[in-house]
Amino acid sequence: MSGLIVPLIVCGGAGTRLWPASRDGRPKQFLTLFGSHSSFQETIKRVSDPSLFDKPMVITNTAYRFVVRDQLAELGLEADVLLESTRRDSGPAILAGAAFARMLNPQSVVLALAADHVVQDQSAFTVSCRSGLAAARDEFILTFGVTPDGPSTEYGYILPGERIAADVRTAAKFVEKPDAELAARCAAEGYLWNSGNFMFRADTLLAEYARFDPDTVAAVTSAVTNAAADLEFLALDPASFERARPTSIDYAVMEKTSRAAVVEVAWGWSDVGSWRAVWELSPKDGDGNVAKGSAVFEDARNCTVATEKALVALEGVEDLVVVATDDAVLVSRNRQPGGMKRLVGSVRKAAPQLAENHLRVDRPWGSYQSLDIGDRHQVKRIVVKPGGRLSRQQHHHRAEHWVVVRGIALVTINDTETLVHENESIYVPIGAVHRMANPGKIALELIEVQTGSYLGEDDIIRIEDDYRRE
Numbered sequence: 001m002s003g004l005i006v007p008l009i010v011c012g013g014a015g016t017r018l019w020p021a022s023r024d025g026r027p028k029q030f031l032t033l034f035g036s037h038s039s040f041q042e043t044i045k046r047v048s049d050p051s052l053f054d055k056p057m058v059i060t061n062t063a064y065r066f067v068v069r070d071q072l073a074e075l076g077l078e079a080d081v082l083l084e085s086t087r088r089d090s091g092p093a094i095l096a097g098a099a100f101a102r103m104l105n106p107q108s109v110v111l112a113l114a115a116d117h118v119v120q121d122q123s124a125f126t127v128s129c130r131s132g133l134a135a136a137r138d139e140f141i142l143t144f145g146v147t148p149d150g151p152s153t154e155y156g157y158i159l160p161g162e163r164i165a166a167d168v169r170t171a172a173k174f175v176e177k178p179d180a181e182l183a184a185r186c187a188a189e190g191y192l193w194n195s196g197n198f199m200f201r202a203d204t205l206l207a208e209y210a211r212f213d214p215d216t217v218a219a220v221t222s223a224v225t226n227a228a229a230d231l232e233f234l235a236l237d238p239a240s241f242e243r244a245r246p247t248s249i250d251y252a253v254m255e256k257t258s259r260a261a262v263v264e265v266a267w268g269w270s271d272v273g274s275w276r277a278v279w280e281l282s283p284k285d286g287d288g289n290v291a292k293g294s295a296v297f298e299d300a301r302n303c304t305v306a307t308e309k310a311l312v313a314l315e316g317v318e319d320l321v322v323v324a325t326d327d328a329v330l331v332s333r334n335r336q337p338g339g340m341k342r343l344v345g346s347v348r349k350a351a352p353q354l355a356e357n358h359l360r361v362d363r364p365w366g367s368y369q370s371l372d373i374g375d376r377h378q379v380k381r382i383v384v385k386p387g388g389r390l391s392r393q394q395h396h397h398r399a400e401h402w403v404v405v406r407g408i409a410l411v412t413i414n415d416t417e418t419l420v421h422e423n424e425s426i427y428v429p430i431g432a433v434h435r436m437a438n439p440g441k442i443a444l445e446l447i448e449v450q451t452g453s454y455l456g457e458d459d460i461i462r463i464e465d466d467y468r469r470e
Contacts, residue, residue, distance in 0.1 A: 005129060005199070006108050007047035007056035008097035011040050011115030012064065012084050016344040016355060017273050020328035021306060025357040029116035030067050033278060033292075040115040041071050046125060047111065048077060054108075057082060057100060058115075059093050065233050066364035066467070083230060085238035091252035092220050092244035094198065095209055096236060099224040102202040109136045110205070112198040112249075118281060120268025131167040132199050132263045140164065140261040141208060142199040143171065143254060145192030146269050151183035154273055156194040156250065158262050159186075171260035174250065192262060195269055198249065208257045216252070219243035230468060275321040279304045279334055289314075293324075304334055326359045326369075364467040365390055366443070378455045384409075384444040389437035391465035398452030398459060400428040402436070407444035410437045433463060 014024040022028035029040040037045070047053045059082040060068050068081055082096055094112045101108040111129060119125050132142045145158045154177065161172030174194070175186055210217040223240035245252075254260050270277050279302075282290040289297045293307035300314040307324040314320065323330040328347075332340075348355045360369040365388035372379040384390070384407075392412070402409065402425060409420040412435045413428055419439075420426050428434045430452060438444035462469065 004054040005047075005052060005111045005133065006054045006101050006104075006202075007044075008094065008101070008110050008112045009040065009043055009047075009056055009058045009079070009115050010090060010093050010097075010112060011043075011068065012059060012061040012087060012093060013116070014061075014087075015116060015273075017340050018275060018278070019340065019344050019347070020323055020325045020330055020354065023354075023356060023358060025063070026067070026362060027064075027116070028272065030064070030071065033272065034118065034281060037075075038071060039118060039272065040068070041075055042119075043113055043115050043117070044072065044075060044077055044079070046119060046122060047113070049126065052126065052129065053111075055080065057097050059084065059097055061087060062235070065230075067362060069232065069364075081233045082224075082227070083233050083235040084241060085236065086242055088241065088244045088246040090196070090249045091209075091247045092216060092241065094249050095205070095217065095220045095244075095252075096224055096241070098200070098202040098205045099221050100234075102206060103224070106203045107137075108202045109133060110200055110202050112200075114196050114271065116272060117195070117197070118268075118270045118272055120281075121266070124265065125267050128167065128263050128265045128267070129199070131165065132261075135164050135168045135261055135263075136199045136201055136204075139201060139204045139259060140168075141205060141253065141257060141259045142168070142261050142263055144195045144197045144199075144265045144267075145262040146195050146265055146267070148187045148191070148193050151180065151187040152193070153177060153180055153183050155271075157183075157186040157191040158194050159189070159191050160262055160264065164261055167265075168261055168263050171254070171262045174255045174260075192264060194250070195265070196250075196271065198254075199263075204259065205253065208259060209253050212256050213245055213247075213252060216244045274340065275304055275306075275323065275330075275332065276334055278306070279321070302334060328354050363390075364388075364469075366438075368448075371447075373455070376451060376453065376455075378450040380448040380450070382444075382446050382448050384436065384438040384446075386438055386441050386443065388444075389466055390435060391460075391462040391467075391469070392433065392435040393463060394431055394433045394461050395452070395459050396431065396461070397454035398450045399430045400434075401449040401451075402426050402428070403447045403449075405445050405447060407438060407442050408440045409444055409446060410439045411435070435464075 011029045014027045018028045030038045056079040058079045062083045157175040159173040161170035163169050223236040226237035227234045288302040290304045294311045295305035296313040298315040301318045303320045305312045305322050319334040321332045321334050366384040368380045368382045404420050411418050
């Protein structure tokens with residue numbers, strides 16, 4: 001049996017607690033909230049020591065596969081990427097990783113990590129993994145418990161029981177996210193926060209899961225066994241995976257099994273579940289203010305500003321969060337979250353697109369951003385990566401005019417190919433079969449002007465696509 005730990009990075013969620021920066025189309029695990037890398041990238045880097053960790057697995061939603069690919073490439077790292085056709089919560093996601101690891105080695109020790117968490121002490125993290133390894137091999141299913149720095153209603157709690165090893169104890173009791181009174185009592189009585197990260201032997205988790213929900217284990221195992229290659233990814237069989245019961249790994253296994261254990265950790269851990277957490281983790285000025293982007297503070301204290309372009313100026317206020325994107329502004333109190341879920345629910349009703357996508361939309365070939373839209377026109381900024389190519393397509397309701405502002409575009413209209421250079425343009429009539437590619441070594445940037453009776457993204461008839469999109 002290999003002595004290496006197999007990391008499993010779970011990053012299929014679409015968290016909105018950091019709205020409007022985090023949205024369904026690009027959730028928080030892929031944002032650069034701290035430093036130059038996303039929390040997904042930092043998580044991958046955390047398990048890149050080849051003396052302790054094997055090649056990682058990533059399980060993510062099909063919609064995020066190209067973001068995962070690009071962010072791995074930025075680090076020069078590789079992973080086996082499993083694709084969920086639909087979200088089934090952490091239970092089936094982690095189960096799929098265990099089933100995949102078991103195919104490679106039944107007794108593989110898997111380390112399941114959430115992709116959107118922050119760990120400030122890498123060396124302490126590594127020590128905890130080594131500390132729990134023997135217990136995992138002995139068929140305990142470990143979770144990592146964080147010593148609370150005070151009562152919190154945002155986390156579940158674990159009561160440590162009998163000691164198994166130096167830093168490992170049985171898990172005597174689990175408490176779901178409590179109210180304030182119970183949270184205070186748990187913190188006072190030595191409970192630990194449940195970090196939502198786990199270590200286990202692949203065959204052990206599958207056997208324990210099957211005791212409580214054999215139908216889900218059968219469905220997920222079938223999804224892995226019948227998975228199909230999708231470019232460089234492995235797509236879980238959709239029909240099988242959709243039969244899995246959607247639930248968290250805590251509900252499915254941890255709160256029921258007699259094999260649960262907890263490793264007490266001090267990593268400088270946070271699940272970054274609120275803008276308050278971003279404030280706590282960020283460097284501050286002398287008045288406790290945090291600025292991500294262009295901000296000015298005058299007689300302001302303990303405020304957080306995150307802005308993409310616009311200057312945000314705060315005067316005479318305290319404990320505020322102001323988040324300004326190109327299309328939305330959040331103003332909130334800088335405190336533990338309570339109303340964000342309700343707020344985002346209201347946004348979904350009032351303007352659903354603002355909860356789903358940013359103005360800039362990522363595509364496997366690059367990105368586009370809407371700059372202006374009217375009844376019969378839309379203006380977009382399009383960026384195509386070197387070597388990237390859009391699908392061969394046509395539109396029934398709109399024409400397009402492309403103006404190249406940087407790089408070179410290879411444009412095919414019907415059967416005619418044309419190289420379009422900087423400061424040149426080309427017209428694509430309604431109904432013409434067309435394609436655009438970037439044959440150069442720098443990013444291609446262009447302005448697209450659409451005109452027509454209907455400008456929706458569903459007026460795209462894809463005839464041929466390098467990325468196998470429908």
